[in-house]
Amino acid sequence: MNKRQTRSFALISTAIAVVVFLGLTVDSHRQFPKLTNADQITPQVTRGKDVWHQYNCINCHTLFGEGAYYAPDLTKISQQRGAPYLTAFLKDPSKFYDEQRHRRLMPNLNLDDEEIAGLIAFLDWVSKVDNQGWPPRPILVTGSSIPGTDLAVAQQDVSGSTPSDSRLPPGARPVSGTEDPIALGEALFRTATPVCSACHSIAPGVNLAGPTLAGLASRAKQVIASADYQGGAKDVEGFIRESIVTPSAYLHPGEMYSADGMSFMPNTYPKSLTSEQIDQLVAYLASFQ
Amino acid sequence: MRYKSQSVAYWYFAVAMVLFGLQLVFGLLSAAKYLGPDPLLQFLPFDVTKVIHTNLLIVWVLTGFMGATYWMVPDESRTELHSTKLAYIQLGLWTAMGVTAVIGYLFGYGTGNKLLEQPLPHKLVIVICMLIFLYNIGMTIKKSGRFTTTEGVLLLGLGSAAVLYVPALLHYENYTVSIYYRWWTIHLWVEGVWEMIQGAFLAYLLIRLSGADREVMEKWLYVIVGLVFIAGILGTAHHYYWVGVPGYWLPIGGVFSALEPAALAGMAIYAYNALRRSGLSHPNKLALHWTLGSAIFTLFGAGLLGLAHTFPDVNKWTHGTLITAMHGHAAFYGAYAMIILAMITYALPRMTRRNEEGSSIGYWAFWLQLAGMFGMTLSFATAGIAQVYLERILGMGYLDVQLKIQVHFLMLVATASIFALGVGLFIFDFFRHAPRFVIDEPDPALTTPPTSDAAL
Numbered sequence: 001m002n003k004r005q006t007r008s009f010a011l012i013s014t015a016i017a018v019v020v021f022l023g024l025t026v027d028s029h030r031q032f033p034k035l036t037n038a039d040q041i042t043p044q045v046t047r048g049k050d051v052w053h054q055y056n057c058i059n060c061h062t063l064f065g066e067g068a069y070y071a072p073d074l075t076k077i078s079q080q081r082g083a084p085y086l087t088a089f090l091k092d093p094s095k096f097y098d099e100q101r102h103r104r105l106m107p108n109l110n111l112d113d114e115e116i117a118g119l120i121a122f123l124d125w126v127s128k129v130d131n132q133g134w135p136p137r138p139i140l141v142t143g144s145s146i147p148g149t150d151l152a153v154a155q156q157d158v159s160g161s162t163p164s165d166s167r168l169p170p171g172a173r174p175v176s177g178t179e180d181p182i183a184l185g186e187a188l189f190r191t192a193t194p195v196c197s198a199c200h201s202i203a204p205g206v207n208l209a210g211p212t213l214a215g216l217a218s219r220a221k222q223v224i225a226s227a228d229y230q231g232g233a234k235d236v237e238g239f240i241r242e243s244i245v246t247p248s249a250y251l252h253p254g255e256m257y258s259a260d261g262m263s264f265m266p267n268t269y270p271k272s273l274t275s276e277q278i279d280q281l282v283a284y285l286a287s288f289q
Numbered sequence: 290m291r292y293k294s295q296s297v298a299y300w301y302f303a304v305a306m307v308l309f310g311l312q313l314v315f316g317l318l319s320a321a322k323y324l325g326p327d328p329l330l331q332f333l334p335f336d337v338t339k340v341i342h343t344n345l346l347i348v349w350v351l352t353g354f355m356g357a358t359y360w361m362v363p364d365e366s367r368t369e370l371h372s373t374k375l376a377y378i379q380l381g382l383w384t385a386m387g388v389t390a391v392i393g394y395l396f397g398y399g400t401g402n403k404l405l406e407q408p409l410p411h412k413l414v415i416v417i418c419m420l421i422f423l424y425n426i427g428m429t430i431k432k433s434g435r436f437t438t439t440e441g442v443l444l445l446g447l448g449s450a451a452v453l454y455v456p457a458l459l460h461y462e463n464y465t466v467s468i469y470y471r472w473w474t475i476h477l478w479v480e481g482v483w484e485m486i487q488g489a490f491l492a493y494l495l496i497r498l499s500g501a502d503r504e505v506m507e508k509w510l511y512v513i514v515g516l517v518f519i520a521g522i523l524g525t526a527h528h529y530y531w532v533g534v535p536g537y538w539l540p541i542g543g544v545f546s547a548l549e550p551a552a553l554a555g556m557a558i559y560a561y562n563a564l565r566r567s568g569l570s571h572p573n574k575l576a577l578h579w580t581l582g583s584a585i586f587t588l589f590g591a592g593l594l595g596l597a598h599t600f601p602d603v604n605k606w607t608h609g610t611l612i613t614a615m616h617g618h619a620a621f622y623g624a625y626a627m628i629i630l631a632m633i634t635y636a637l638p639r640m641t642r643r644n645e646e647g648s649s650i651g652y653w654a655f656w657l658q659l660a661g662m663f664g665m666t667l668s669f670a671t672a673g674i675a676q677v678y679l680e681r682i683l684g685m686g687y688l689d690v691q692l693k694i695q696v697h698f699l700m701l702v703a704t705a706s707i708f709a710l711g712v713g714l715f716i717f718d719f720f721r722h723a724p725r726f727v728i729d730e731p732d733p734a735l736t737t738p739p740t741s742d743a744a745l
Binding site for chain 2: 001002003006007009010011013014016017018020021024025027028029031032035036038041046049052053054055056057058059060062063064065066067068069070071072073097099100102103104105107122126129130131132134135136137138139140141142
């Protein structure tokens, strides 16, 4: 290739790319009204967009995944949090998050009611834009679906000796013992030693080292009623308690769960858990009907 | 220095250096805020430090481009600049625009539109400066009658950069539409016409430093420009993922952005080959380090790290995470910071009393910056990968994940400090010698042309 040919290559390829790009731009404009529900851009939504810009929100947050990466994505926030929550949050973020714990906090922007209402309207419009279904899975602000990670370290302390710390936000405070026993049992399920969730799934049909606990209450009833049950339990709660305290009292069928009349499940729970804690665990497990 | 008016470039470079230093101050502040808690939360929150960090980048890089152009065009066209007075007026206006914009951001003035935060009056000043600049350069070339391909590519790049700023001046009612046109400016700048500008500087430096044959270099420059635009123009589509535009932008983005590394690999191979075949060994080896470094780091940062998250099926998980910061830092540094530092390193010995060979401080500046930026890129990458898996794939909350990746932010601050040290040394080295504008090289237009051409 000589210089003239390479110049033609540069010019022609650029020209083609430009023409295609402009053509697609025209077509995109044809589709924008439908994709973005342009008819729903009310004056309040526009006001909210201006508030969004005025307070430089995009230099901490992302919207449609665009912006800065210092604060959560807000594309679908109005579908995760209702207007009353968002209003209260925007009035004073420090009531919701603790800077000491999360190491960052949204500054109080001193927004007035009209600005907040506009912003929420704008975010709601954003959440309904057809953006090819992104994000593929909800992006959460806090919380978790991973076992164990939704509890603070203090909450995971099963010894129950940590005093309640009133400076922490309520969701991060250690367990006080006055909470719903089922919720406490759920926490224990993920924190007891050895941890129950290491061997038991609560998903139907998922057998790990131990059998699934899905539908445990119904199965317990069947077992108690069956002829080959030799244990002493009279009801579902009793059966579950017995299974935790003396695992070999009833052997779940299957060679991978027991041998020589001995269940593979550890029999250490009567020592490592208090009687109340076992009650909590029973309450939780009995809820799987 | 061959032409008296080239001294204009020195002052552009000086302003660029100061703004570069300031950019790092705000970058380090922003990084420190990731470690938190932030004692400056009420006075100087993250959004302010971040907007100043990115805006100073754009301003100093453009200042550097302008300075480098004012240096290169007299050399290429073999004539004095049309008007040094205009060039100084432009620099004054431009600097005032940049400084007042930054002060404005400190007090909350700005449009809040990502990367286009400049208030309208500032945007208009930007346009005026661009026009003065293009007029001045255009008149210089017209007067001389000598217009090289390298210059042509540079000028077309600069002219298109000005034109592409126009969509940024308009107002859009629909947020999605405003995103659509934001990338006409930002993407088509950094992955289109700025690469053209980089290519032109690269060609100029390689011709000067390696003595590579101009015909060959300029031939390949055209190929690179062609590849940049095939990939770059339709590659805009990768900014159109998940923002409310038609679905066909997804496959277009995947295909054409995947081609972008081809153009950048072309550029790196081009630079390396020119060097290997060079018949003339220029004493300014440090400038050669920066030149080749720019070509290679661009391939790494813009090309490979861009490719890492450009396919829609990958991007749907990585979009809007620190993976983007990983790519952004390495790409901008390699492609634009380094090429300007190369131009400065090449031009400076001719404008100050210093060794052509470069000093040990100069080499320290080069290697510390490279090591620091590489470390920063890795910090963002490790943080980003952890964020993607924990937050996007497993579904942990954003705030909880940020706590779990704190160690990467520590590494970020540490490596950013190494980088800042390297930049500090470069700036120190820049200002260490007072400028000295003496015409000590023969004007090839006045001496016998055939022999001087061979000496180039």
